[in-house]
Amino acid sequence: MEPNQTKTLSYLQDEDGFARLLDDWGDRLLRLCTLYLKDVHLAEDAVQETLLRAWRKADTFHGKGSETTWITRIAINVCKSYLRSPWKRRRAPAEELDTLFAATDDPQVDDTLPRAILALSRPYREVIILYYYQELKAREIADVLHVDVSTVTARLSRARKMLREALKGWYYDE
Structure with a gap:
């Protein structure tokens, strides 16, 4: 879904907006976050946080770039923040990498x-x-x-x- 470049995404802030975001972006973001974080469960959390941030800030999108770059940037920022967290640094995700491909x-x-x-x-x-x-x-x-x-x-x-x-x-x- 690529909206008109001059339009905001404020239409996503109604009651069904979050569900639309999840339908439109959930799978793509999960792949991106899983590959970025190398942890399926952490990636699921990152996707939820990304979609929540996008939903809350949809009215701040003014079409300077595409919706794709905007939401991808949010996802990468969330992933980077997860990787910087002390909790993540203390975890050993080696076993998680195997579960990534064991689906x-x-x-x-x-x-x-x-x-x-x-x-x-x-x-x-x-x-x-x-x-x-x-x-x-x-x-x-x-x-x-x-x-x-x-x-x-x-x-x-x-x-x-x-x-x-x-x-x-x-x-x-x-």
């Missing part, structure tokens, strides 16, 4: 690529997730991350190179 017992499912993406450092993981999973353009990613477009394209290039190296023998014949 299916199908032996046909290959989780090599998602694991390689999660192994990237945060700046590279961010651009890969936003570009390929959230399907944002480089300009939108630059707006979300508050960096130059050239920084985004350089990070994408480096991240692809790192993934190519990490996936040698799996996806690349070298």
Whole structure:
């Protein structure tokens, strides 16, 4: 759902607004937050907080950017705040990473690529997730991350190179 760029999102503040936000953005945000936080349960909390913040602040959106970049920026800020919290730093999420891919017992499912993406450092993981999973353009990613477009394209290039190296023998014949 991409509303008119000059319109606010105040229509989301009625009684059904939160439900509309959840329907429109819930799955995308859950994927984003799970990949960002590497913890399914923490990601669910982050999505709820993101949607609540977006719902409460819908009247402050004035269309300077797209709704996608606005809500993605909120989600990333929530994820960063979760990662900075003392509680998160004391947790050992290694077991959670396994549950992330254990949602299916199908032996046909290959989780090599998602694991390689999660192994990237945060700046590279961010651009890969936003570009390929959230399907944002480089300009939108630059707006979300508050960096130059050239920084985004350089990070994408480096991240692809790192993934190519990490996936040698799996996806690349070298």
